[in-house]
Amino acid sequence: MALPIGAVAPDFEAETTEGKIKFHDWIGNSWALLFSHPKDFTPVCTTELGAVARLKPEFDKRGVKLIGLSVDPVDRHAKWAEDIRETQGAAPNYPMIGDTDLHVSKLYDMLPASASGDVATRTAADNQTVRNVFVIGPDKKIKLVLVYPMSTGRNFQEILRAIDSLQLTAKHSVSTPADWKPGEDVIISGSVSDEQAKKTWPAGWKAPKPYIRIVPAPK
Numbered sequence: 001m002a003l004p005i006g007a008v009a010p011d012f013e014a015e016t017t018e019g020k021i022k023f024h025d026w027i028g029n030s031w032a033l034l035f036s037h038p039k040d041f042t043p044v045c046t047t048e049l050g051a052v053a054r055l056k057p058e059f060d061k062r063g064v065k066l067i068g069l070s071v072d073p074v075d076r077h078a079k080w081a082e083d084i085r086e087t088q089g090a091a092p093n094y095p096m097i098g099d100t101d102l103h104v105s106k107l108y109d110m111l112p113a114s115a116s117g118d119v120a121t122r123t124a125a126d127n128q129t130v131r132n133v134f135v136i137g138p139d140k141k142i143k144l145v146l147v148y149p150m151s152t153g154r155n156f157q158e159i160l161r162a163i164d165s166l167q168l169t170a171k172h173s174v175s176t177p178a179d180w181k182p183g184e185d186v187i188i189s190g191s192v193s194d195e196q197a198k199k200t201w202p203a204g205w206k207a208p209k210p211y212i213r214i215v216p217a218p219k
Contacts, residue, residue, distance in 0.1 A: 002109045005145060009034075009136045010107045016067070016095035017074050017081075024140055031064040031143075031163070032136040035154070036110055038127035040072040040080040044153050049080075049096075050088020051156050058160055062167060064135075066094035071105060071119045071127055074098035105130050124150060135163060137170065172218045173200070188213040 003009075009032075011024045026032075035052070037045040052059075052066060059066055070077065077096040085091035097104060100119050105111040110130045117126075128150050135144040143166050148154050165176040173196075174186040188197050188205060197205070197213065206214040 002147075003134075003142055003145065005142055007142050009134065009140050009142050011140075012104050012107055014097045014099065014104055015074055016097050017077050017092070018095040021095065026067070027065060027136060027138070027140065029138045031062065031138060031167070032067065032134075033059065033064055033159070033163075034067050034069065034108075034132075034134040034136065036105065036108075036130045036132050037068065037070040038130045038150060039122075039124035040070050040076045041083065042124050042150070044150060045070075046080070046084055047088060048154055048156070049092050050084050050090050053084070053088070053090035053093050055156055055160070056093050059163075062160070062163055064163060067097060068092060068094065069097040069099050069104060069130070071099045071102060071122065071130065073100050073119070108132065108134065133159060135159070135166060137166075143170075168217065174215070174218065183217060185214050186217045188215060 009023070011022065013020065013022050035048070037049075039045075049068060052068070056066060074096065077098060081091040099105050102111055102115050102119070105127070106113055106115060110132055111127065131148045131150060133144070133146040133148075133154060134142055137143050144162055146154070146159070161181065164182045165180060168186070169175060173189045173192045175189050176186050180186070188201070190211065201215050
């Protein structure tokens, strides 16, 4: 079974392009985004790693640390980074895990426990389920999981939008509606009674139905 939202993100130690890390210690009190790749020198992943490098200032603004993963060793990641810089205009400016024993991929249910073999001979197709995004909160719990096929590049603008919602709703008793963007109206969470809501929103709310209570986004 895949790791559910709300589960503690499994801790691990791993070699990365920026040295050895212990994952929970590396996260510290920040948010984190872990995104995985089935193989180095794959075309879609090359575009994704460059896109995230260009967007790093946006993740930094939100206090989100970035970390990538591929089953290949870190020395290959370094060579791949040169291609990423050349073709995408930016090389990874965040650590990349070298998951050569498949430990992290198995720990995060991206590969079955029975997966084995030399990573040098495993193809991208062998690792095609290693195409996940995990957003992890400062409490080390998984807040969001996205799973993509190899043929579809990830939309990191949508991931930023989702993080904006996750961070807002972690602080306030609200939820965000479909296609919400920062600054737009939000919905009072269903767990908040009308009596409780009146204390936070004394001016009231719009309610097209009693269970849809719309208010301006908290500042």
